[in-house]
Amino acid sequence: MRAHTLRNVSLLTRVLLFVILGQAAMAQTGRKNDVIVKRDSSRIQALITQMSYEKINYRDLGKADSAATYIYLDQVARVLLKNGKVINVKDSIPPTRIPPDSVGQYADLNNLPTDPFEKSVVMANSDQLRDKYEYHHNRAIDGKTGAIVFTSVAVATLVSGIIVASTGDSPDNKTIGTSLAIAGPAVGVVFGLIGFKNYKIHSRKAGKIKTELERRNQPLTTLRITPYVDPFNKSARLGLRLSF
Secondary structure (H helix, E strand, O other): OHHHHHHHHHHHHHHHHHHHHHHHHHHHHOOOOEEEEEOOOOEEEEEEEEEEOOEEEEEEOOOOOOOEEEEEHHHEEEEEOOOOOEEEOOOOOOOOOOOOOOOOOOOOOOOOOOOHHHHHHHHOOHHHHHHHHHHHHHHHHHHHHHHHHHHHHHHHHHHHHHHHHHOOOOHHHHHHHHHHHHHHHHHHHHHHHHHHHHHHHHHHHHHHHHHHHHHOOOOOOEEEEEEEEEOOOOEEEEEEEEEO
């Protein structure tokens, strides 16, 4: 009887020891959430959504709204993932980011343009200018395309209306043809003029931006290859962006 009791106690002791060791191992390798350790040793309790070689996108779990935000890796010492993995970034990231140029670097601050758009052009850095150029260049193309399309519609409906009105002796043909010949060109000309106006406006703005980039000896086009790392799936990919 005593030997049986001792065996039960020994088995219970081993089970309890196994449970304690298992919980300790989980406590060492698992975390409730991700932790971003900054270079000043402060910590951010976070839910990381994406990591690249430039920044970390995350939700700050220490704030009530838990809004999506990001932090550049030059501010980060290491990342503690909730799966227990530790990513050290401090030694591989330079202490500061050096942009190609800064806001207002090429502007004469004592003689800024009074026009809001021209002022925004001289105050923008070159990357912002390339983004502005791409936007206005595309809008100019859309305006030109719209002007051509609606002008073509105006001509086509005018010709169609004349043909319908002159075909047959039916009063309906003349009514439909006359309406088509008047309404079609009117609508086409109005929208065609709007498209042409948009083309002129955005083409002029794109030209000003291009001139400013040439003044800075900055290229109009940039080819960016951005690497992304997914620490959760242990995968990597490259993002390619051509700006012009």
